[in-house]
Amino acid sequence: MDLTLSDEQQAVRRLAAEFTDREIAPHAAAWDRAEQVDLAIVKKMADLGLFGITIPESYGGSGGDHLTYCLVLEELGRGDSSVRGIVSVSLGLVAKSILGYGAEAQKKTWLPRLCGGTDLACFALTEPDTGSDAGSLAARATRADGGWRIDGAKMFITNGTWASVALVFARTGGPGPKGISAFLVPLPSEGLQVTEVHGKLGLRGQATAMLSFDDVFVGEDAMLGAEGQGFKIAMAALAKGRMSLAAGCVGIIQGCLDAATSYATQREQFGRKIASFQLVQQLIADISVEADAARLLTWRVADLIDRGLPFATESSTAKLFASEAAVRAANSALQVFGGYGYIDEYPVGKYLRDARVTTVYEGTSQIQKLIIGRALTGVSAFA
Numbered sequence: 001m002d003l004t005l006s007d008e009q010q011a012v013r014r015l016a017a018e019f020t021d022r023e024i025a026p027h028a029a030a031w032d033r034a035e036q037v038d039l040a041i042v043k044k045m046a047d048l049g050l051f052g053i054t055i056p057e058s059y060g061g062s063g064g065d066h067l068t069y070c071l072v073l074e075e076l077g078r079g080d081s082s083v084r085g086i087v088s089v090s091l092g093l094v095a096k097s098i099l100g101y102g103a104e105a106q107k108k109t110w111l112p113r114l115c116g117g118t119d120l121a122c123f124a125l126t127e128p129d130t131g132s133d134a135g136s137l138a139a140r141a142t143r144a145d146g147g148w149r150i151d152g153a154k155m156f157i158t159n160g161t162w163a164s165v166a167l168v169f170a171r172t173g174g175p176g177p178k179g180i181s182a183f184l185v186p187l188p189s190e191g192l193q194v195t196e197v198h199g200k201l202g203l204r205g206q207a208t209a210m211l212s213f214d215d216v217f218v219g220e221d222a223m224l225g226a227e228g229q230g231f232k233i234a235m236a237a238l239a240k241g242r243m244s245l246a247a248g249c250v251g252i253i254q255g256c257l258d259a260a261t262s263y264a265t266q267r268e269q270f271g272r273k274i275a276s277f278q279l280v281q282q283l284i285a286d287i288s289v290e291a292d293a294a295r296l297l298t299w300r301v302a303d304l305i306d307r308g309l310p311f312a313t314e315s316s317t318a319k320l321f322a323s324e325a326a327v328r329a330a331n332s333a334l335q336v337f338g339g340y341g342y343i344d345e346y347p348v349g350k351y352l353r354d355a356r357v358t359t360v361y362e363g364t365s366q367i368q369k370l371i372i373g374r375a376l377t378g379v380s381a382f383a
Contacts, residue, residue: 074250263337
């Protein structure tokens with residue numbers, strides 16, 4: 001793997017970093033308190049091409065490779081994970097799925113709108129009673145004249161109240177993964193109720209919703225891919241999505257490192273800067289080492305994808321390490337700040353709250369270990 005960034009990749013990284021420092025980081029605390037990101041940020045990001053990375057220009061995208069995509073998500077994650085999540089879901093989970101599995105008409109309809117930021121998308125897989133066991137989902141799509149009727153509920157859906165289209169996974173056949181299909185469902189739709197989830201520990205500025213489907217009709221052309229291909233589409237999306245999430249976690253770790261280092265070189269106790277204390281240096285050094293490790297694990301996944309090589313196990317590895325490291329980094333940074341780290345005048349408390357959920361969604365840390373264990377032993381613990 002060549003670790004040298006191209007001139008273009010470095011330019012995009014600088015662009016994303018400057019945008020984050022100017023347009024996101026100064027507002028992150030206020031958005032967190034209000035539980036609402038200012039959606040004007042979507043158009044601003046779209047104007048920079050951040051919603052179109054890896055999508056061909058012929059579909060309204062900005063092109064580029066997956067390493068460039070990771071560089072952008074690192075910077076967005078450093079600024080505000082709620083903003084990073086908007087891009088990760090709308091572009092990473094949905095637009096890329098449409099690009100990979102969609103009919104030409106679906107690509108031409110949705111990709112320019114998603115890349116242009118005029119529309120956002122959500123990924124409707126998780127259900128109230130079905131999280132890690134996605135192959136057992138209960139939402140059902142039944143054949144009707146000219147299309148399908150969808151019934152059921154989806155829970156913890158990022159972008160749910162903002163989205164114009166939902167990638168919905170529903171059962172069209174018998175039990176198990178092979179009975180699941182995927183549908184592109186416009187929002188709003190008759191019979192579809194969207195209820196926002198409030199009171200979250202972290203990612204408070206990000207819209208999270210419950211979607212309730214009551215006899216929601218979609219046409220035949222709404223199915224993404226072939227009938228029964230939904231589980232495959234979901235797992236492919238999540239394999240890349242774990243790389244996206246890992247990149248966002250790298251941003252959290254880097255943000256913690258920057259904040260802890262800056263504070264330690266300014267704060268005085270016992271007549272000297274706390275950066276001079278060995279145990280404070282140990283906390284900062286640990287964050288730095290894990291930032292490098294998480295970044296390289298994530299970049300490895302991007303490199304494999306861009307070279308057309310298998311990457312799913314490596315993506316689980318990166319997601320597992322980076323998410324757990326982000327929690328450790330935020331804890332260590334808070335310790336450096338002491339009591340000031342516990343109030344939202346400084347960013348480390350928010351980093352900790354935002355980092356915590358990354359060990360849960362898009363596959364818990366425990367699920368990632370089972371995926372890695374299956375790859376190493378050839379024995380599935382899921383059976």
